[in-house]
Amino acid sequence: MSLGAGNTEILSSILVVLAFCGTTVLTMLLCVMFFYYGISRFSVFMKFENYMHAATGCILFLCGSAIQFLGA
Secondary structure, three states, X not given: XXXXXXXXXXXXXXXXHHHHHHHHHHHHHHHHHXXXXXXXXXXXXXXXXXXXXXXXXXXXXXXXXXXXHHOO
């Protein structure tokens, strides 16, 4: 995003920020759509569907612990 800051024009800075934001949102949407529609089609993952909330809580706990104790 600093590419646009090198120029004195504000338009180039706005275009860089918009391109970054658009790419980020598009990537997030594609990942969510892939995992929502893609993984649900495989029967191997369907037997773990009852444990998804517990797995999510465990992942959040591990990430929080890593941030707390590793000083990220």
